[in-house]
Amino acid sequence: MSNNHLGVWNRCLSVIKDNVPAISFKTWFEPIVPIKINNQVLTIQVPSPFFYEYLEEQYIDLLRKTLRKEVGNDAKLEYVVVMGNNQSDAQPYTVKYPTTNNSKLQNKPLNVPLKTEGKPSIKNPFIIPGIQKLQVDPQLKADNTFENFVEGECNRLARSAGFAVAQNPGGTAFNPLMIYGASGLGKTHLGQAIGIEVKERFPDKIVLYVNANKFQTQFTEAVRNNNRNDFLHFYQMIDVLILDDVQEFAGKEKTQETFFHIFNHLHQSGKQLILTSDKPPIELKGMEQRLLSRFKWGLTADLQVPDFETRMEILKRKTYKDGIEISEEVLEYVASHIGNNVRELEGALVSLLAQSTLNRKEVTIELASEMVNKLVKSSKRELSIDYISKVVCDYFNMPVDTLQARTRKREIVQARQLAMYFSKSLTKSSLASIGAQIGKKDHATVLHACKTVNNLKDTDKNFRVFVDEIEKKLNM
């Protein structure tokens, strides 16, 4: 492997590109200039201190992972910021910042064995190394508090149920508390807010936030290393378990079975479970019935798209918190043009600010309109597997249920393959989860479908027309 800084940075960029939205990549990664690499310390140049702070806040985990992969476990990052100079003919000067999270870059070894007061050692990725008493890093982001979660009609039930749970974890009827809603509407934020509040009120309680994909990876690793029991024991010790994106368990039977045991154990011991999902339990596909029925034991509350007033309040809080001044008129413009997703709303504000800092322009309505247009054009709408299935079936004039039929009829197989192909390219879902939702197939079938569609696209003109036309409908 070459230690050349350009090569290292380019390889990092190609991984980063696959992991962040195109607009974020353009705004936050393209302007970075790699300067040098020395003793596993990569120095990069960023355009402003704000830029540096934003990278540290939002992307340090991604940077850490990619850099470690390229350079090794002792990788460090150092920033150089080119500071502007008031005198127009003077040279810019640079200021160096070590990353505030270099400790993060070096620490966090996975699967650190831990001794707990005479009990056998437990392998668990979240244990803080070196501490004898069981300590679990709850994996919560400090900003995701109730205070920062703006209340509106769209989230009133979920928010107040979450707050009630946080006052008395395991002691209310809301167990599990299942929060569902479309992407970017605050499920992770609210789930974590409960965790933060519990930790504040009951510091001794063991709280853990984990995303379903991470849980799945840990489980697979535990099975591979013959540690399944340690894995189970670890999760059964948690007092408040927040499992995010539970729909990602679709089609993963072994993981579901293990989670089922954890769920039962925690529930019976009066521990609190908080689950989030992109759909209500009744619409989750590829899930075992016994697990679904347990999801419905407590309270299911949804998060809806925020109305204009709530969107304005979210923007105002964010600008106030970050100490930014933007006119009411500009905020109104952003809030009225970006409506369906709070993440996009926040993203627009941040990009607007970055543009104005980089280009030294004032934040005006014109700049906001330029920004919003770009965002709307470049951000692909997030599509669901259900929606893709419907568009494909409508195109072939067949009822959407046909995709679930156990048949090998050519036109149905073809429609199924196309639905799988588009689900793979247009959603974040895994092969297993796509297979579970389209015809109860396994991941290998989905992979085969994607390859078949790719081949036919190149060799069969008529088929190519199907693909292009469906793609057009999906992009409308």
Ligand SMILES: Nc1ncnc2c1ncn2[C@@H]1O[C@H](COP(=O)(O)OP(=O)(O)OP(=O)(O)O)[C@@H](O)[C@H]1O
């Ligand atoms: N009511 C709200 N008040 C303040 N901020 C909010 C609110 N709802 C969402 N947000 C912010 O919007 C962003 C996206 O929220 P979050 O990640 O929780 O969404 P999500 O529903 O979990 O999305 P996904 O399903 O894509 O993971 C976060 O920065 C969050 O803080």
